[in-house]
Amino acid sequence: MRTFPNLRLGVNIDHVATIRNARGGRHPDPLRAAHIAVEAGADGITAHLREDRRHISDDDIARLKSELTRPLNLEMAATDEMLAIALRHLPNACCIVPERREERTTEGGLDVGGGGARLERIVGELQDAGIRVSLFIEPDAGAVEASARIGADIVELHTGAYCERALEGNAAAVAKELERITKAARLADDAGLEAHAGHGLTFNTVAAVSRLPQIVELNIGHFLIGEAIFGGLGRAVQRMRALMDDARNEAALAGQQARSA
Ligand SMILES: CC(=O)[C@@H](O)[C@H](O)COP(=O)(O)O
Numbered sequence: 481m482r483t484f485p486n487l488r489l490g491v492n493i494d495h496v497a498t499i500r501n502a503r504g505g506r507h508p509d510p511l512r513a514a515h516i517a518v519e520a521g522a523d524g525i526t527a528h529l530r531e532d533r534r535h536i537s538d539d540d541i542a543r544l545k546s547e548l549t550r551p552l553n554l555e556m557a558a559t560d561e562m563l564a565i566a567l568r569h570l571p572n573a574c575c576i577v578p579e580r581r582e583e584r585t586t587e588g589g590l591d592v593g594g595g596g597a598r599l600e601r602i603v604g605e606l607q608d609a610g611i612r613v614s615l616f617i618e619p620d621a622g623a624v625e626a627s628a629r630i631g632a633d634i635v636e637l638h639t640g641a642y643c644e645r646a647l648e649g650n651a652a653a654v655a656k657e658l659e660r661i662t663k664a665a666r667l668a669d670d671a672g673l674e675a676h677a678g679h680g681l682t683f684n685t686v687a688a689v690s691r692l693p694q695i696v697e698l699n700i701g702h703f704l705i706g707e708a709i710f711g712g713l714g715r716a717v718q719r720m721r722a723l724m725d726d727a728r729n730e731a732a733l734a735g736q737q738a739r740s741a
Pocket residue numbers: 492494495528555577584585586616678679680
């Protein structure tokens with residue numbers, strides 16, 4: 481039973497393509513993963529078309545756009561090449577992320593303040609085409625404020641530091657990172673920005689972020705694809721969905737009880 485239906489799950493299928501590309505063939509197909517994820521409860525699909533095409537390809541994006549029955553969130557760097565691709569395919573949303581060819585995965589949040597006129601132009605052109613613009617940022621006040629100033633629709637709060645501290649078992653540091661995310665989510669909501677979160681989330685770390693009422697979407701990929709190897713993608717998505725809903729409902733109930741006390 482979901483009493484907070486506004487917490488959406490976006491499943492990132494990048495690393496299905498990583499496995500496919502390991503042999504240069506067509507299996508496993510990210511499209512098949514997308515359909516399975518949707519059938520299992522995903523509200524949307526996220527795919528990161530990197531400049532080096534290390535996983536998701538241009539053809540994957542074209543097929544996702546034509547086949548998906550749920551919104552497509554295209555992750556992209558703030559480049560004219562990616563802007564042209566986004567304007568060609570018109571995804572529901574574009575999440576602008578920082579990219580360095582030598583990085584293994586996304587390391588930090590987007591430098592919105594330093595993005596200048598080019599970032600502002602790219603945000604504007606995407607929005608003029610009817611695409612919602614999300615900025616992948618550190619959970620910090622400055623980044624949230626800069627995102628509001630540039631006119632973004634959404635901020636996606638980088639949960640990587642929180643997840644890494646959780647993996648280290650550092651409870652104090654986990655609490656500190658969660659406080660960062662909590663404050664940033666509230667600030668985003670107050671600024672009229674839709675607040676999403678993602679990067680590194682697992683079965684063990686998803687609940688605490690799900691309890692934040694201002695967060696309306698979580699984008700989760702790498703862990704789910706890893707779990708899929710052992711128990712199937714459908715079951716992994718269903719379990720993540722259930723953990724999100726249970727945490728959300730518990731927090732909502734606690735809030736209602738506190739208000740009625
Ligand atoms: C922005 C983010 O955290 C991820 O969605 C991004 O896609 C990570 O890059 P890789 O998928 O290449 O690890």
